[in-house]
Amino acid sequence: MNLPAQGPVIPDFGNTSGCKANETFCWDWFADHWDRFAAELVQHVWVSAIAIVIGLAIALPAALLAYRLPRFETPAVVFSTILYTVPVLGFFLLMIPVTGIGLLTIEIALVGYTLLLLFRNTVTGLRSVPPEVRAAALGMGLTPGQILVRITFPLALPAVMAGLRVVTVTTISLATLAAYIAPYGLGQSILFYIGNTFISGLISAGVLAILLALVADALIVGLTKLVTPWARARRGGA
Amino acid sequence: MTDSATREGPAGATYRGEALAIEFRHVTKRYPGQDAPAIDDLSLTVPPGETCCLVGPSGGGKTTAMKLVNRLIEPTSGDILIGGHSVLTYDVTTLRRDIGYVIQQVGLFPHMTIGANIGTIPRLLGWDKERIAERTGRLLDLVRLDRSYAKRYPAQLSGGQQQRIGLARALAADPPVMLMDEPFGALDPITRAEIQDEFLSLENEIRKTVIFVTHDIDEAIKMGDKIAVLRPGGKLAQYGSADELLGDPVDDFVADFVGADRGLKRLSLRSVGELADPGREAPPGAPSVVAGTSLRVGLSVLLAQGAEVLGVTKEGRPAGAVTLAEIREAAGS
Numbered sequence: 108m109n110l111p112a113q114g115p116v117i118p119d120f121g122n123t124s125g126c127k128a129n130e131t132f133c134w135d136w137f138a139d140h141w142d143r144f145a146a147e148l149v150q151h152v153w154v155s156a157i158a159i160v161i162g163l164a165i166a167l168p169a170a171l172l173a174y175r176l177p178r179f180e181t182p183a184v185v186f187s188t189i190l191y192t193v194p195v196l197g198f199f200l201l202m203i204p205v206t207g208i209g210l211l212t213i214e215i216a217l218v219g220y221t222l223l224l225l226f227r228n229t230v231t232g233l234r235s236v237p238p239e240v241r242a243a244a245l246g247m248g249l250t251p252g253q254i255l256v257r258i259t260f261p262l263a264l265p266a267v268m269a270g271l272r273v274v275t276v277t278t279i280s281l282a283t284l285a286a287y288i289a290p291y292g293l294g295q296s297i298l299f300y301i302g303n304t305f306i307s308g309l310i311s312a313g314v315l316a317i318l319l320a321l322v323a324d325a326l327i328v329g330l331t332k333l334v335t336p337w338a339r340a341r342r343g344g345a
Numbered sequence: 346m347t348d349s350a351t352r353e354g355p356a357g358a359t360y361r362g363e364a365l366a367i368e369f370r371h372v373t374k375r376y377p378g379q380d381a382p383a384i385d386d387l388s389l390t391v392p393p394g395e396t397c398c399l400v401g402p403s404g405g406g407k408t409t410a411m412k413l414v415n416r417l418i419e420p421t422s423g424d425i426l427i428g429g430h431s432v433l434t435y436d437v438t439t440l441r442r443d444i445g446y447v448i449q450q451v452g453l454f455p456h457m458t459i460g461a462n463i464g465t466i467p468r469l470l471g472w473d474k475e476r477i478a479e480r481t482g483r484l485l486d487l488v489r490l491d492r493s494y495a496k497r498y499p500a501q502l503s504g505g506q507q508q509r510i511g512l513a514r515a516l517a518a519d520p521p522v523m524l525m526d527e528p529f530g531a532l533d534p535i536t537r538a539e540i541q542d543e544f545l546s547l548e549n550e551i552r553k554t555v556i557f558v559t560h561d562i563d564e565a566i567k568m569g570d571k572i573a574v575l576r577p578g579g580k581l582a583q584y585g586s587a588d589e590l591l592g593d594p595v596d597d598f599v600a601d602f603v604g605a606d607r608g609l610k611r612l613s614l615r616s617v618g619e620l621a622d623p624g625r626e627a628p629p630g631a632p633s634v635v636a637g638t639s640l641r642v643g644l645s646v647l648l649a650q651g652a653e654v655l656g657v658t659k660e661g662r663p664a665g666a667v668t669l670a671e672i673r674e675a676a677g678s
């Protein structure tokens with residue numbers, strides 16, 4: 108394995124605490140090391156967010172193209188499915204000779220995993236617009252551009268958001284593996300503490316990654332409600 | 346107007362609430378890859394402010410004829426004029442915004458509130474917020490829905506209410522011309538009759554030129570000032586008032602289409618008051634009805650009572666009588 112240097116090899120048990128190596132979780136130690144975890148957490152958010160935004164920037168236009176030109180759909184699905192099925196570590200290793208050891212490799216791999224879901228959900232969403240809605244819009248005198256912006260895309264949003272939700276959680280979890288390539292995100296602590304008998308470090312990083320995924324998930328659920336207030340009406344709510 | 350390449354829509358600068366005539370001039374439409382035309386040399390004029398019902402068998406070309414007006418379909422040959430100007434010279438988008446369009450499946454925008462749905466075209470036309478809100482409120486009144494519905498979403502409305510909103514949305518920018526493709530076809534008979542009545546009374550207020558597609562001859566008789574019967578292959582079989590069609594169908598196809606009971610249908614069109622001879626007195630014991638009663642109901646009263654003469658009253662006083670023979674003659678063809 109091509110591991111970069113990971114700081115001191117002997118674990119740092121903290122200066123002040125009376126933590127023992129076999130203790131389940133030591134809050135004092137965690138408090139002492141909060142700065143380190145906070146920094147990794149912020150990095151983790153960035154690494155994930157960049158991948159998701161780039162994924163959207165690629166998948167949405169591609170989906171629009173496939174919606175307009177159906178013959179573009181199959182190649183796009185095949186391509187993104189291949190990206191999706193390659194094991195993530197293999198992906199990293201394959202990319203290193205090309206893009207080097209660094210953030211670029213990490214982001215390319217992470218973006219690769221977002222594309223399939225975002226693309227497919229968006230195409231499905233665009234196609235879900237009832238034909239009579241489109242017919243009415245056209246007959247009333249909306250231009251094709253206005254129909255896309257005011258009708259088709261808003262109606263595709265629930266499907267897009269559902270894809271985004273899964274992709275966000277997946278990306279946050281895959282991003283923990285980024286530390287194999289370069290020192291980014293909570294994966295650093297996970298890698299660093301994984302072989303250690305003192306497990307507070309591993310627990311801290313792992314729980315933070317899980318919490319991050321849960322919070323991101325909740326945010327997207329909230330955002331979905333905000334941008335698709337009509338979807339609740341359809342389900343019979345207020 | 347000049348003959349510039351693209352005109353303002355029919356509403357243009359000149360339109361001030363007056364209706365415009367729609368004229369089909371030798372219109373033929375042949376879909377690509379089909380031998381038989383869907384519309385074959387159709388010529389007819391709908392006078393300003395009148396409702397023309399297009400009826401005919403399924404596949405007869407009714408929808409095609411209607412879509413030619415707002416250029417959802419382009420004619421193979423011939424021309425359609427609105428207010429004397431060819432639709433082909435208008436900018437398509439402007440043309441469509443000046444034509445109200447209602448379809449059977451309604452097609453409300455599910456992600457927009459009722460208010461936003463109704464305000465779609467006014468917003469695109471750049472009306473200010475207050476004017477749109479004002480207009481939305483008045484249209485909700487017009488289609489008899491409470492103004493509070495403006496904040497709801499389409500999914501929260503019944504089918505009949507959705508169709509009312511579809512109507513309100515089509516009327517939003519006060520278009521001189523309305524195209525309606527089986528607008529009430531999906532509704533249950535009671536709701537349907539209700540909306541038909543509302544549309545009739547609403548038409549008296551707004552005076553639009555309407556092309557109303559239906560395959561239901563009874564609906565056409567009720568809604569249309571004129572009825573155009575299309576036969577399969579998109580040829581115009583007959584064009585005239587309901588009374589003309591029922592009383593004098595040009596051939597067996599039209600006679601079949603308007604129904605074997607066309608005599609009875611014709612009787613529904615007139616009241617006993619129109620036919621009654623004011624000088625005649627009904628014999629004692631004869632049944633009597635008020636002047637506004639239809640001849641059809643009058644006939645059924647006569648048949649039920651086995652009488653020959655029907656007394657007619659107006660505001661509680663005798664106003665002449667009608668005989669069975671006279672009613673039979675009125676039904677005749």
Ligand SMILES: Nc1ncnc2c1ncn2[C@@H]1O[C@H](COP(=O)(O)OP(=O)(O)OP(=O)(O)O)[C@@H](O)[C@H]1O
Nearest residue numbers: 376377383401402403404405406407408409410560
């Ligand atoms: N887009 C199209 N392409 C090819 N043929 C078409 C198209 N639309 C309609 N047709 C054909 O043109 C003919 C007339 O169709 P149209 O939809 O105008 O009938 P209609 O009178 O409205 O029938 P219905 O009462 O069933 O709605 C039919 O034979 C139909 O198959």
Ligand SMILES: [Mg+2]
Nearest residue numbers: 407408409526
């Ligand atoms: Mg039709």
